[in-house]
Amino acid sequence: MALIRNSYGKGRVRIMRVKRDSARHEVRELTVEVLLTGAFDGSYTEGDNRSVIATDSIKNIVNFLARDHVGAENEVFAGILARHFLDRYAHVSGVSVTASETKWSRIVIEGAPHDHAFVLDGNGRPTVKLTATREGTTLSSGVSGFTFLKTTQSAWEDYWFDEATTLKPTPDRLFATAMDASWLWSGVPGSYESANQAVLDAALKVFATTFSPGVQNTLYLMGEAVLAAVPDIREISIACPNKHYLPIDLSPFGRAFDGQVFTPTDEPHGQITCTIGRG
Numbered sequence: 592m593a594l595i596r597n598s599y600g601k602g603r604v605r606i607m608r609v610k611r612d613s614a615r616h617e618v619r620e621l622t623v624e625v626l627l628t629g630a631f632d633g634s635y636t637e638g639d640n641r642s643v644i645a646t647d648s649i650k651n652i653v654n655f656l657a658r659d660h661v662g663a664e665n666e667v668f669a670g671i672l673a674r675h676f677l678d679r680y681a682h683v684s685g686v687s688v689t690a691s692e693t694k695w696s697r698i699v700i701e702g703a704p705h706d707h708a709f710v711l712d713g714n715g716r717p718t719v720k721l722t723a724t725r726e727g728t729t730l731s732s733g734v735s736g737f738t739f740l741k742t743t744q745s746a747w748e749d750y751w752f753d754e755a756t757t758l759k760p761t762p763d764r765l766f767a768t769a770m771d772a773s774w775l776w777s778g779v780p781g782s783y784e785s786a787n788q789a790v791l792d793a794a795l796k797v798f799a800t801t802f803s804p805g806v807q808n809t810l811y812l813m814g815e816a817v818l819a820a821v822p823d824i825r826e827i828s829i830a831c832p833n834k835h836y837l838p839i840d841l842s843p844f845g846r847a848f849d850g851q852v853f854t855p856t857d858e859p860h861g862q863i864t865c866t867i868g869r870g
Contacts (some may be wrong), residue, residue, distance in 0.1 A: 708799030733773030814867030
């Protein structure tokens with residue numbers, strides 16, 4: 592039987608590039624697939640792997656080239672990846688690079704785009720819940736999956752340490768979350784749409800402009816700001832997963848970690864919840 596064609600490589604290589612050579616950070620989050628063609632027939636037909644570049648090595652190449660070209664546009668970065676494989680490996684005849692971007696937009700605070708706080712494009716799903724009896728109704732509005740991040744001004748230190756603790760403290764980390772929140776109405780605002788937007792604006796202003804010693808404190812401060820901004824709300828409940836962006840160890844490749852290249856992870860994640868009311 593003839594081997595008609597073949598290719599192989601690494602898919603779903605998730606990479607967050609943070610360009611932070613000034614106070615104004617740039618972020619590009621990509622999901623990358625790299626597929627190679629070339630002199631690999633023997634690995635299929637004979638089990639001879641001597642020409643095969645391990646898919647883990649392909650992932651490593653994506654990671655360290657992301658560090659070397661942290662500010663490159665996506666199209667340029669795809670070209671850099673392809674050229675690396677063609678230049679480095681004579682037996683590679685073709686490279687297919689597919690990269691899809693998770694888009695982030697700057698959070699706008701008082702009319703100005705923030706330097707290091709971002710919100711996911713096409714973000715969140717508004718929710719409403721109404722419960723009615725003959726005695727009355729309760730109404731809450733909310734949002735699910737409302738996703739935002741900041742690249743600095745967040746820490747995690749001075750937590751409980753015992754024999755189960757392996758996480759290392761950090762004074763500066765990337766903070767990202769996908770918030771589910773609901774707020775219970777005690778009055779009727781002039782416009783629910785405007786009031787709901789005021790909720791998000793107040794929460795995001797706190798997130799972007801306040802140093803975070805931990806997700807717990809940030810949620811509480813966001814809730815306080817919402818209640819101060821919208822008097823018709825009785826209480827707000829917030830649930831935020833701590834969406835982890837893990838620093839990539841590039842020391843085996845002679846590159847330092849400078850807060851520029853991360854691996855996005857979906858699970859497991861920390862889950863932090865609280866409800867803040869008027870007391």
